[in-house]
Every structure is written in C-alpha cells, then in structure tokens.
Amino acid sequence: MSTDGPDGSAPVRHGRQPEPLIPDGPARASANVCQAAGCLSMGSDQLFETLRAAVLARGLHDVAVRRVGCLGLCAAGPLVEVPEQGRLFERVHPGEPKRTEDLVSSLAGETVAGRSVAADPFFSHQVKVVLERCGTVDPERLEDYVATGGYEGLSKALTSMTPEEVIAEVVRSGLRGRGGAGYPTGLMWRTVAKAEAPEGKYVVCNADEGDPGAFMDRSVLESCPQQVLEGMAIAGYAVGAHRGYVYVRAEYPLAVKRLSSAIRQAERDGHLGPEIAGTRFNFQVEVRIGAGAFVCGEETALIASIQGGRGTPKPRPPYPASSGLWGCPTLINNVETFANIPSVISRGGDWLNTIGTERSKGTKVFALTGAVTNTGLIEVPMGLTLRQIVFEIGGGLAEGRKFKAVQTGGPSGGCIPESLLDMAVDYETLAAAGSIMGSGGMIVMDDRTCMVDVAKFFMDFCREESCGKCLPCRVGTEEMYRLLDRVTTGMATRSHLAQLEDLAAMVRATSLCGLGQGAPNPVFSTLRYFRGEYLAHIDDHVCQAGVCPVPAGPPAGATEAALAGTATVSSGGRP
Amino acid sequence: MRSGKPKLATIWLDGCSGCHMSFLDMDERLLDLADRVELVYGCLVDTKEFPEGVDITLVEGAVSTEDDLRKIRQVRQRTRTLVSLGDCAVTSNVPGMRNPFGPRPALDRAYLENATSRQQVPTEVVPALLAESLPVHAWVPVDVFITGCPPSADRILEVVLGLLDGRVAEAAKVSRFG
Amino acid sequence: MSEVRTLVIDGKDVAATSDQTVLSAAEENGIHIPTLCHLEGLSDVGACRLCVVEVEGSPKLLAACATRVEEGMKVTTSSERLVAYRRNIVELFFVERNHICAVCVANNHCQLQDQARDLQLTHFELPPLHPELTVDATHERFVLDQNRCILCTRCVRVCDEIEGAHTWDIQGRGANARLVCDLGTPWGSSTTCTSCGKCVQVCPTGALFEKGRTVAEAKSRRPYLPYLVKAKRQGS
Ligand SMILES: Cc1cc2nc3c(=O)[nH]c(=O)nc-3n(C[C@H](O)[C@H](O)[C@H](O)COP(=O)(O)O)c2cc1C
Ligand code: SF4
Ligand code: SF4
Ligand code: SF4
Ligand code: SF4
Ligand code: FES
Numbered sequence: 001m002s003t004d005g006p007d008g009s010a011p012v013r014h015g016r017q018p019e020p021l022i023p024d025g026p027a028r029a030s031a032n033v034c035q036a037a038g039c040l041s042m043g044s045d046q047l048f049e050t051l052r053a054a055v056l057a058r059g060l061h062d063v064a065v066r067r068v069g070c071l072g073l074c075a076a077g078p079l080v081e082v083p084e085q086g087r088l089f090e091r092v093h094p095g096e097p098k099r100t101e102d103l104v105s106s107l108a109g110e111t112v113a114g115r116s117v118a119a120d121p122f123f124s125h126q127v128k129v130v131l132e133r134c135g136t137v138d139p140e141r142l143e144d145y146v147a148t149g150g151y152e153g154l155s156k157a158l159t160s161m162t163p164e165e166v167i168a169e170v171v172r173s174g175l176r177g178r179g180g181a182g183y184p185t186g187l188m189w190r191t192v193a194k195a196e197a198p199e200g201k202y203v204v205c206n207a208d209e210g211d212p213g214a215f216m217d218r219s220v221l222e223s224c225p226q227q228v229l230e231g232m233a234i235a236g237y238a239v240g241a242h243r244g245y246v247y248v249r250a251e252y253p254l255a256v257k258r259l260s261s262a263i264r265q266a267e268r269d270g271h272l273g274p275e276i277a278g279t280r281f282n283f284q285v286e287v288r289i290g291a292g293a294f295v296c297g298e299e300t301a302l303i304a305s306i307q308g309g310r311g312t313p314k315p316r317p318p319y320p321a322s323s324g325l326w327g328c329p330t331l332i333n334n335v336e337t338f339a340n341i342p343s344v345i346s347r348g349g350d351w352l353n354t355i356g357t358e359r360s361k362g363t364k365v366f367a368l369t370g371a372v373t374n375t376g377l378i379e380v381p382m383g384l385t386l387r388q389i390v391f392e393i394g395g396g397l398a399e400g401r402k403f404k405a406v407q408t409g410g411p412s413g414g415c416i417p418e419s420l421l422d423m424a425v426d427y428e429t430l431a432a433a434g435s436i437m438g439s440g441g442m443i444v445m446d447d448r449t450c451m452v453d454v455a456k457f458f459m460d461f462c463r464e465e466s467c468g469k470c471l472p473c474r475v476g477t478e479e480m481y482r483l484l485d486r487v488t489t490g491m492a493t494r495s496h497l498a499q500l501e502d503l504a505a506m507v508r509a510t511s512l513c514g515l516g517q518g519a520p521n522p523v524f525s526t527l528r529y530f531r532g533e534y535l536a537h538i539d540d541h542v543c544q545a546g547v548c549p550v551p552a553g554p555p556a557g558a559t560e561a562a563l564a565g566t567a568t569v570s571s572g573g574r575p
Numbered sequence: 576m577r578s579g580k581p582k583l584a585t586i587w588l589d590g591c592s593g594c595h596m597s598f599l600d601m602d603e604r605l606l607d608l609a610d611r612v613e614l615v616y617g618c619l620v621d622t623k624e625f626p627e628g629v630d631i632t633l634v635e636g637a638v639s640t641e642d643d644l645r646k647i648r649q650v651r652q653r654t655r656t657l658v659s660l661g662d663c664a665v666t667s668n669v670p671g672m673r674n675p676f677g678p679r680p681a682l683d684r685a686y687l688e689n690a691t692s693r694q695q696v697p698t699e700v701v702p703a704l705l706a707e708s709l710p711v712h713a714w715v716p717v718d719v720f721i722t723g724c725p726p727s728a729d730r731i732l733e734v735v736l737g738l739l740d741g742r743v744a745e746a747a748k749v750s751r752f753g
Numbered sequence: 754m755s756e757v758r759t760l761v762i763d764g765k766d767v768a769a770t771s772d773q774t775v776l777s778a779a780e781e782n783g784i785h786i787p788t789l790c791h792l793e794g795l796s797d798v799g800a801c802r803l804c805v806v807e808v809e810g811s812p813k814l815l816a817a818c819a820t821r822v823e824e825g826m827k828v829t830t831s832s833e834r835l836v837a838y839r840r841n842i843v844e845l846f847f848v849e850r851n852h853i854c855a856v857c858v859a860n861n862h863c864q865l866q867d868q869a870r871d872l873q874l875t876h877f878e879l880p881p882l883h884p885e886l887t888v889d890a891t892h893e894r895f896v897l898d899q900n901r902c903i904l905c906t907r908c909v910r911v912c913d914e915i916e917g918a919h920t921w922d923i924q925g926r927g928a929n930a931r932l933v934c935d936l937g938t939p940w941g942s943s944t945t946c947t948s949c950g951k952c953v954q955v956c957p958t959g960a961l962f963e964k965g966r967t968v969a970e971a972k973s974r975r976p977y978l979p980y981l982v983k984a985k986r987q988g989s
Contacts, residue, residue, distance in 0.1 A: 662854070669856060752847075753855050
C-alpha cells in the first residue's frame with residue numbers, strides 16, 4: 001500500500017518491501033539507490049525494485065543493490081551511486097529503461113558511465129560529519145548503522161565517561177546549535193545538567209524545520225535516523241534525562257516512519273530503553289507530530305505543542321533549560337546538532353574543533369537551491385566562502401545569468417550581495433553582514449529576482465505564520481506586507497518607505513518571540529544592499545528585474561493617499 | 576503682503592457639525608479670539624470663495640466625496656497651518672464606518688432600503704462618494720491634530736491660542752479620541 | 754521561600770522579593786509602566802508588549818509584566834525609544850480593528866483609549882486593516898463585539914483561572930486570530946459559561962459588555978479581581 005504525504009511529494013510505503021541484495025562476500029559493485037523523499041517522489045522505490053530484478057535476472061552474484069539515504073544532488077534524481085567505481089548516476093527514471101540498462105551494464109563491469117564523484121567539486125569541497133552515513137547506510141537497517149561505527153559513541157560515554165566528562169567533550173568540540181541561534185551546545189547541556197529537577201528532565205529534538213525550502217533535517221532523519229537517536233541518548237546521559245521527544249512536522253511522514261522504525265530497532269537491540277549497553281542508564285524516545293506551524297519550531301511554542309496545547313510562544317526567561325516540558329528542565333537541540341554528537345564523543349571534541357573557523361566549529365549542512373546548477377543537500381566546513389559554495393559546489397549560475405544575491409537564514413535571514421561573496425560562512429560573519437546562519441536554507445538569486453519581491457515573499461510568509469499572540473508581530477507583519485505590496489505595485493511614496501523602516505525597527509525590538517523579532521530582517525537586509533531597487537520602484541516606477549507589476553505612471557491619487565487601503569486604490573474608486 | 580491679524584478659516588467636510596458647535600461653545604471667549612484673529616472663511620462668514628493666504632484653517636469632517644477632495648486640496652494650497660479638527664477629520668470616525676462595505680451598499684441603504692418615498696439614488700447635485708471615507712491627512716499633509724468627538728471648546732481654544740503663540744506641540748498634550 | 758532582591762529601576766534603588774515581576778516592583782515604588790494585557794490577579798502572558806522595558810545587559814527588550822526581578826538588575830522603563838514604541842503599539846491596536854470611540858459602549862471607560870491619551874497619540878499614519886467582524890449577542894446578558902477586541906486574553910484567563918469554566922480561547926493565527934467561545938459556537942449556546950460576568954468585568958475595551966448599555970455606558974469593575982483571587986486561595 002502506498003499513500004501520498006500531505007504535500008503530495010513523498011509517498012510513504014507501508015508493509016513489506018523487497019529485501020536489499022547483499023552478496024555473501026565483499027561486493028564488487030553496489031547500486032546504492034537513494035530512498036530519501038526527493039528521489040522517492042521521482043520513483044526511486046520502483047527503480048530499486050527494477051534494478052534488483054535486473055541484477056537477479058543477469059545473475060550478478062557479487063553485485064549489491066541497496067537502499068540508502070540522501071545522495072545530495074536532489075534536483076538530479078532519482079540518484080544511484082556506485083561507490084566502488086566512484087560514480088553517480090543521475091536521473092535514472094524508472095520510466096526510461098535506457099538509463100537503467102546503462103547502470104546495469106556499469107554494475108556488470110561492461111562499461112564505465114555516470115558522473116565521476118572524486119573529481120567533481122560538488123563532492124570534493126564537502127566534509128561530511130552530519131551526513132557521514134547519508135547515502136551509504138540503509139536508513140531502515142540498524143545493522144548498517146552499527147556496522148559503520150554507530151552507537152560506539154553512546155557505549156563509550158556510558159561505560160567509560162562521567163556525564164560531566166561527556167559535557168566537557170562537547171564544550172571542547174566548540175559545537176554550536178544548528179537550529180538557528182548558534183548557542184554553544186556544551187554550555188546549554190551544562191545548564192540543564194546543573195538544573196534541579198525533582199520531577200525529572202527531558203531531552204527534545206527539534207525537527208519542526210519550518211523554513212520555506214529547507215530540507216536539511218528532513219534528509220538527516222530520512223537518511224540516518226539512528227545517528228540522531230544516538231545523539232539524544234548521549235545528551236540524556238549527560239544532562240540526567242531519561243525521556244526524549246522528537247518533534248517532527250506532519251509534512252514529513254517518511255521521516256516519522258523511519259524514525260519510528262529506528263526507535264523500535266534500537267530498543268530491540270538495547271541501544272535505547274532500559275539498561276543501555278549493560279549499564280543502569282535508561283532512555284526512552286517518543287515521536288511527537290506537529291501540525292506544521294513554523295512558530296512551533298520556537299522552543300517555548302514547541303513545548304506547549306508537545307504538552308497538547310496551542311503552539312504559541314511564551315516570554316523567556318524562564319528558559320526551557322530551567323523550566324520546559326511540564327515545568328521540568330528541558331534540553332532542546334536541533335536534529336543536526338544531535339547528529340554531530342556521536343562523532344564528537346567517539347572521535348573526541350578536539351577532532352571536531354579542528355574543522356571550521358575560530359568561533360564556528362565543525363560543518364554546516366545547507367539546502368542549496370535557486371539559480372545554481374547543482375541544487376541539493378551539501379555539508380561544508382565552516383569558513384568556506386560563499387563564492388566557493390555558489391560557484392564551485394553549486395557549479396555557478398546557468399549560462400548567461402548574472403549572480404545577484406544569496407539568501408540565508410530563511411524568513412529571519414537576509415540577502416547577501418555579490419560584493420560580499422568572498423565572505424567566510426560562519427555565525428559571526430553572516431550576522432555582521434545582516435543575515436544569519438539560520439538552520440541552513442541557502443537560496444541563490446540571479447538578475448531575474450526582484451529584491452523587494454523577495455522581501456515581500458518572506459513577509460507574506462511571516463504574516464501567515466505569525467501566531468497572533470503579540471501585537472507587534474500580529475499587526476506589524478500585516479502592515480509591513482501591505483507597505484511592501486505598495487512598493488511592488490507602484491503605489492508607494494518615500495514616506496511609505498520611511499514608515500516601513502520605522503515599523504520594521506519597532507517590530508524587531510518589541511515582538512515576543514524570534515518569529516516577530518526576525519521578521520523585519522529580510523526588509524533590513526534588502527534595504528541595506530538593494531535600496532536602489534526600492535527607490536526605482538517608488539520614484540521611477542521601474543522593477544529592474546521585471547518581476548513586479550509597477551504601472552508606468554503613478555495611478556491617480558496614489559501618491560497622495562498616504563493612508564488609503566490598498567484594496568481601495570486598486571478598485572479604482574478614486575478620481 | 577501680510578498685514579494685520581493672522582487669518583483664521585474653518586471648513587466643514589463630511590462631519591456632523593458638532594466640531595463647529597463645540598467651537599461656538601467658546602461663548603464669550605470667541606470675542607477674545609476675534610480680537611486676535613481675522614475670521615476670513617467659515618459658516619460664520621459670508622464668503623463664497625476660500626481665500627488665499629490663510630494662516631490657520633480648522634477642518635471638520637472626513638474626506639468622503641469628490642467635492643470634499645476638491646475643497647481640501649484647494650484649502651491646503653491656500654493655508655499655512657492646516658488643523659484637523661475632531662475625530663472625523665483625524666480618523667474618518669463615523670463616516671469611515673461605511674468603508675468595509677463600500678459606497679454602493681451605503682447609498683442603497685440610505686436612498687432605497689430606508690427611504691419611505693421616492694426610492695432613488697441621486698445622481699445629480701449630490702457629489703459622488705469616494706471609494707472610502709478617509710482622514711484628511713490621507714490626502715494632504717496636516718500640521719496639527721485635535722482629537723475628540725467633538726473636541727471640547729477649551730481644547731480647541733487652547734490649541735488655537737497655542738498656535739498663535741507659535742506652540743505647535745500643544746495639541747498632543749490634550750489628545751483624546753472619542 | 755522568596756528571597757530579597759535589590760535592583761535599580763529608573764535610577765532608583767529598589768528592593769523586591771524574588772517572586773515579584775519587574776512590573777510589580779516598579780508599581781510598588783511609584784514608577785508607572787503602561788500595561789494592557791496584564792491584570793493583577795491573573796497569570797501574565799506578555800502579549801500586548803506595552804510594558805516592554807530596557808534591562809542593562811539584555812540585547813532584547815523584556816516585558817515587565819512577565820519578567821522576574823533579579824539581583825543587580827538595571828531597568829529603564831521610559832526612554833525616548835520605549836515611549837515611541839509604545840505609541841506605535843497603541844497605533845497598531847487602533848488600526849487593527851474598528852475603534853470608533855465616539856460610538857463605542859466603552860467610550861470614556863476604555864483602557865486602550867486611555868493609553869492613547871497618556872501616550873499623546875494624535876493620529877494614525879498606518880492604513881487601517883479593519884476586517885469585517887461579528888458581534889455575538891446570543892448570550893442573554895452579555896455581548897461580544899469582535900471589532901473592539903484587542904486579543905489581550907484577559908477574558909480567557911479570568912474564565913479559566915478564576916471561574917474555572919474555560920469558555921473562551923483563541924482560534925486562528927496572525928491577523929486571523931479571533932476570540933472564540935467553546936469550540937466556535939455562539940456564546941448563548943455555550944455549555945460551559947456560567948454567566949458569571951467576570952470576563953465582561955475584566956475586558957479593557959468595549960469588546961465585552963452587558964446588554965442594554967449604549968454608547969459610553971459600559972463601565973467595568975476591574976479592580977475587584979485581587980479580592981476574588983484571595984478569596985479563592987483562602988477557600989481552597
Ligand atoms: C520562529 C522560530 C522557528 C524556529 N524553528 C526551528 C526549527 O524548525 N528547528 C530548529 O531546530 N530550531 C528552530 N528554532 C530555534 C529553536 O527555538 C531553538 O533555538 C533550537 O531548537 C535550539 O537548538 P540548537 O541549539 O541545537 O540550535 C526556531 C526559532 C524560532 C524563533
Ligand atoms: S512574535 Fe509573532 S509568532 Fe512570536 S509570539 Fe508574537 S505573534 Fe506569535
Ligand atoms: S474599545 Fe476603546 S479604543 Fe476601541 S472604540 Fe471603544 S473606546 Fe475606543
Ligand atoms: S461569563 Fe463567566 S463563565 Fe461565562 S464566559 Fe464570561 S467568565 Fe466565563
Ligand atoms: S474580549 Fe476583551 S478581554 Fe477578551 S481578549 Fe478581547 S479585549 Fe481582551
Ligand atoms: S502588560 Fe506586559 S505585555 Fe501586556
């Protein structure tokens with residue numbers, strides 16, 4: 001049986017599926033077929049079955065056919081990697097038999113085809129810590145995870161380290177939260193560890209991932225859920241918690257399914273549950289499904305939602321570290337943050353500390369999208385430049401297109417112009433440029449993108465997603481949206497622009513939670529680097545990118561009616 | 576050439592005349608005010624054309640019709656300090672209550688549904704309604720706002736005297752909607 | 754269990770107990786901070802943001818009503834910037850919904866109107882949103898006019914925390930957030946409402962009022978709440 005996910009893209013299959021083909025001895029060649037949501041939506045589950053049948057039919061006894069997680073180049077799916085040959089096969093659509101035949105003859109050693117991985121900058125610039133096993137292990141086979149060193153970190157922590165030693169290792173690694181704010185993970189763990197908790201503590205994995213276009217956490221959960229569970233169990237040991245929750249959005253049914261199956265398998269084999277690794281430590285994990293509100297990624301709203309209430313934020317302090325789930329100290333980290341933990345413990349904090357820049361350690365996963373040639377999921381060391389990401393990993397822009405900006409940080413982030421392309425990607429540098437690291441969305445924009453329109457797009461998102469609890473965000477995002485709409489429709493004056501800037505400053509300063517505080521950011525950053533585009537819309541009625549419907553001349557009365565509602569003006573009721 | 580006392584004018588757009596009544600409520604203080612200004616236009620003065628070179632104009636009412644709009648544009652051009660007098664001028668207040676519905680249903684209600692005889696929406700003499708009834712500063716820059724429905728005579732006097740003495744900020748100190 | 758904390762509010766040395774909020778410590782010392790969603794006797798939600806203050810060392814403004822005092826805190830309650838923001842906030846309340854004081858039951862007894870006066874707000878620059886909203890007059894004694902509701906949730910909290918009925922809640926997000934009765938049913942057919950009238954008494958605006966009141970006649974008795982809270986605590 002197969003059902004479509006709520007977004008229609010990721011069919012989730014239930015029931016028995018054909019087993020992978022794994023030779024008795026070492027495989028001469030393996031077809032690793034991506035089974036993450038992107039490739040699945042292009043039929044990679046059927047491709048797996050076709051390949052399996054073809055390999056069996058040709059009697060290739062030393063060839064493996066396996067399901068794996070995300071292979072990275074999502075836009076070129078369905079993807080199949082043959083690691084022994086260092087080759088990636090793109091667009092192996094099950095409906096195009098020729099593609100499958102090429103692949104099979106490559107597996108049989110008759111021809112050499114596919115994209116060479118070793119020499120390709122898309123792969124060679126990447127450093128994989130979080131995505132270490134994405135695309136190499138079967139997401140639904142605990143054996144695969146354990147065979148590649150999985151759960152070594154947990155058993156090392158439990159059998160040879162004190163909780164404080166575990167925390168010290170995380171501090172030493174320099175790891176910072178990957179969910180957006182970049183708070184030092186070790187410090188957060190220590191705070192929770194020290195908190196008094198007569199009624200216990202909790203560990204929560206934030207997998208709400210609501211940024212438009214982001215799919216980093218989703219890919220990790222769909223590709224290697226065990227790594228996240230191991231990170232959570234280590235955290236539980238370090239802070240003294242015995243229960244954990246993974247809060248996943250309902251739009252990710254495949255992630256939920258794989259996570260649930262991973263929990264069952266880990267419990268079966270004693271990696272979760274009572275007396276883990278033969279010690280007295282016990283740790284249970286439950287999955288909680290959110291209804292897909294962006295604001296539910298905010299930690300206090302997330303807590304309210306897990307508790308069964310309306311997902312609205314609360315003023316902080318008190319922080320969840322002292323009073324979280326049911327008033328108990330609660331550690332909340334992002335999926336990617338947890339996915340870093342097993343290697344930090346098994347290889348040592350110093351190991352991660354060697355990757356990255358002075359104050360941003362390790363790697364960051366980005367969902368690279370937009371106007372670049374190679375779009376997909378990438379993991380790069382902190383400190384790589386934007387230019388390297390866009391032009392080397394991303395393969396640059398399409399022929400004849402000119403780079404304009406790259407947007408990072410989603411609805412709370414900003415747009416970085418060409419003049420800053422040589423900037424190192426780390427928390428501080430991005431913040432200084434008026435953007436944020438955020439959770440890892442990275443959208444490349446070319447000369448066909450209007451920056452006012454971009455600001456309007458994100459404001460539209462924020463006003464839709466505002467929970468409505470506090471006034472500045474509830475009304476301020478709506479008013480900012482209308483002002484931006486005036487600019488894009490040629491109805492704005494300079495005084496509207498001034499109004500927009502004042503309002504943006506006020507909403508940033510007075511909103512209750514990060515959603516409202518961050519909502520003006522796309523406006524600020526586009527004004528900072530692309531004010532000229534705003535003025536062109538306002539003064540000259542020109543949208544340089546040709547996106548906005550600015551009429552050639554000002555409509556009658558539009559420039560005077562500073563207060564008129566947009567609906568009225570466009571209904572043309574005025575003289 | 577300016578000579579003599581500052582010129583004061585009042586006009587009445589879409590309002591109920593309450594603000595003008597309140598202005599008249601100054602009673603005997605009107606005489607003191609008359610000593611300090613020359614009243615050049617308004618319901619108390621028999622002048623047809625709004626004069627040039629007015630120092631202070633008090634506007635009552637929201638901008639609701641094409642005629643209101645024509646008037647306020649001319650007034651703005653001919654006035655140094657434009658004062659929105661009362662909530663209708665400041666927020667569009669009661670006239671603005673039709674805005675969510677639009678002009679047509681408002682006309683139908685007044686001239687068809689609620690009319691007992693000669694049910695017909697007038698097309699001549701009565702000026703055409705604008706799509707929305709808006710505050711004065713939605714169309715032209717306004718210098719001073721006096722809130723209230725209506726503002727009290729004391730408040731009006733205080734602001735006008737303040738303006739004559741060059742104190743523009745006076746109005747905010749006595750702000751109160753409703 | 755509470756301990757003494759010393760802090761500085763607007764340059765004044767102040768002593769408070771650790772369970773006090775910045776707002777209550779300020780009030781006790783004669784320092785006024787404007788509020789709308791806060792009401793003595795109810796839990797605090799920090800929603801209207803009118804009471805935001807600057808705290809030295811904190812990059813963010815904090816809601817005085819929802820922030821506990823801490824040792825050595827330095828608080829500024831009314832810098833020029835704060836006053837400007839508060840004025841913006843009140844303006845946004847006015848443009849959000851249809852607030853025509855002249856024809857409102859709460860005229861002259863409304864805390865939003867008072868804030869506009871105190872903050873010397875003379876007019877609004879931003880375009881009004883004024884959605885078409887409903888008036889629920891199905892209850893035999895009370896009326897809910899959504900057009901005047903500022904979503905402060907005082908009614909939600911008093912009904913839940915004091916009366917124990919939890920008749921009210923908020924539905925919808927962003928600009929579509931609305932106060933709802935039970936599961937979105939008319940107030941008159943509520944199965945939870947005890948008709949105690951507490952929500953009507955605590956509403957800061959003309960959104961909840963007793964039937965039969967016309968313009969400027971709805972006068973709530975808000976300060977009675979602390980007595981009720983005390984009585985309830987003593988009773989239990
Ligand atoms: C509006 C909003 C949405 C957020 N969404 C997410 C999210 O989807 N995933 C996430 O990990 N963190 C999100 N955060 C950040 C969390 O509140 C929190 O800081 C994070 O989960 C902490 O984990 P970290 O330290 O590992 O980053 C969001 C914050 C805000 C204000
Ligand atoms: S800032 Fe926006 S999302 Fe956050 S509490 Fe306020 S209304 Fe809700
Ligand atoms: S609720 Fe208050 S502010 Fe709103 S119209 Fe009534 S009196 Fe005015
Ligand atoms: S009258 Fe009492 S019980 Fe009914 S909604 Fe109001 S507070 Fe709740
Ligand atoms: S009805 Fe009154 S008390 Fe309830 S949320 Fe609205 S304004 Fe606040
Ligand atoms: S009174 Fe503090 S936020 Fe409303």
